[in-house]
Each structure stands twice: as C-alpha cells, then as structure tokens.
Amino acid sequence: MIEAFIFDMDGVIIDSEPLHFDVDRQVLEYYGYSITQEQLEGYVGMTNPEFWSILRGEYGMSQTVEEIIEYQLGIKIGVLKAAQMQPIEGIRELIAELQSGGIPRAIASSSPRVFIEAVLEKFGLQGEFDFVVSSEEVPRGKPSPDVYLRAAELLGADPSRCVVLEDARHGIAAAKAAGMHCIGFVNPNSGNQDLSRADLIVNDIRDIRLADLAKVEEK
Structure with a gap:
C-alpha cells in the first residue's frame, strides 16, 4: 500500500493555467512584449523565478526578476480572489x-x-x-x-x-x-x-x- x-x-x-497564461501575457504586454499561448505552454510546471529569468534573458527586459514577479503576483492574486x-x-x-x-x-x-x-x-x-x-x-x-x-x-x-x-x-x-x-x-x-x-x-x-x-x- x-x-x-x-x-x-x-x-x-x-x-488555473488559463489564469496564469492570461496574467503572464498581460505582464509582458505591460512591459512592451508579447508571447503566444504555445510558447507559454512550454513553461508549465516551472517556478516563477526560473520562468521569468528565462523570459527576461530572451526579451532583454531591463526589470529585475523580483520586480516582475511582484507586479505579476499582485495581479494574479487579485484575479484569483475575484474569480468564480x-x-x-x-x-x-x-x-x-x-x-x-x-x-x-x-x-x-x-x-x-x-x-x-x-x-x-x-x-x-x-x-x-x-x-x-x-x-x-x-x-x-x-x-x-x-x-x-x-x-x-x-x-x-x-x-x-x-x-x-x-x-x-x-x-x-x-x-x-x-x-x-x-x-x-x-x-x-x-x-x-x-x-x-x-x-x-x-x-x-x-x-x-x-x-x-x-x-x-x-x-
């Protein structure tokens, strides 16, 4: 047993993956970048720091990983609380x-x-x-x-x-x-x-x- x-x-x-996908796209758009659903699917299961470290490098983002995550989590938890x-x-x-x-x-x-x-x-x-x-x-x-x-x-x-x-x-x-x-x-x-x-x-x-x-x- x-x-x-x-x-x-x-x-x-x-x-929650649709929520994560939507918020992550929203975060990237806020910083002036875009990403497809198919691209995001490849990162499912990774931690936030790992995920944003990779994207920060790929897009050449000037914000720190910590700054990005702070902004992302604020939106994400708000969406979660409001969702039915x-x-x-x-x-x-x-x-x-x-x-x-x-x-x-x-x-x-x-x-x-x-x-x-x-x-x-x-x-x-x-x-x-x-x-x-x-x-x-x-x-x-x-x-x-x-x-x-x-x-x-x-x-x-x-x-x-x-x-x-x-x-x-x-x-x-x-x-x-x-x-x-x-x-x-x-x-x-x-x-x-x-x-x-x-x-x-x-x-x-x-x-x-x-x-x-x-x-x-x-x-």
Whole structure:
C-alpha cells in the first residue's frame, strides 16, 4: 500500500493555467512584449523565478526578476480572489477517499507559497493537507525532483511508496526523478502536455480510486 499521496496544484487542484497564461501575457504586454499561448505552454510546471529569468534573458527586459514577479503576483492574486471558481471536479472526493484510507497528503507546487495559500483559502482546503511545499523553497524547481523529495521527507514517507498527481510534463519528470509513481491528469487547459511517462493517465480525477493506486504501485 502507498505511504503518501502528493498533489501538484495548478491544473490539478485548481484549473488555473488559463489564469496564469492570461496574467503572464498581460505582464509582458505591460512591459512592451508579447508571447503566444504555445510558447507559454512550454513553461508549465516551472517556478516563477526560473520562468521569468528565462523570459527576461530572451526579451532583454531591463526589470529585475523580483520586480516582475511582484507586479505579476499582485495581479494574479487579485484575479484569483475575484474569480468564480471551484476545485477541479473530483478533487474533494479524492481527498476524502485518501483521508478515509488513512493516506497522508501533501501539495508540492511550483507556485509561490502565497499563491498556494490563497488557493487553499479560496476553496476552504487549508486543513486537508499535512504539508505544503513550494518549489521556490527548495534548491531546484521541477523538472528536478527536489520539491517532491522534500514533500516525502516531511511526510516521513519512502519516495518509492508515494503517488503523485500531475498534469504537466515538467511535473511528471520531477516525480519520476524522485523515484515516485505518477498519475497524469489530462487537463486540456494546461496545453499540449506530454504525459507519456506517467504510470497511469486519467481524463477525469473522479476516476481515481484507492484500488487504482495499488495498480499504479505495481508498475
């Protein structure tokens, strides 16, 4: 039996990639640049500092990464608070099933902690996870395994006995690099993501049950 279940957040708990795409385009336009949806899809799962460091170099932006992120997060959290949103269908039921099975739960997200906490508060999920880890709190972000290894460490779980739920190529790579099993969730709003390395791929989170987790562990 698995020892712990670790959730990505964006595109898994909250259907937030459209929000991220829109705000990131808005930020770049504010500074006088433009970017396509297809280009942004390639960065899904990366941390803010990594993402903006790359774009700053590519576009020759004069602003510091810190300045860009401060402006971006102000807009993003405002949009989140005003949005009429609920968790992705099946998330509340999956959390309840894991809880009933006595399986510890954590979030390991590339988003800044302030955004993670804003999402959990909006959905009333603050008490549903044993630990929350942001990729910005570990040495390397996804696709490196650091954030997932840190989550397993906090949970006191063997990484090889952990199952991760991810919607992005970078996230699946991180989970596999950590030696964990991974379920890939096909979220059309997360763009064209290669989920082929996942142990199990689902189109609906409501289809994930404890019996499925045992099957994932066997792979």
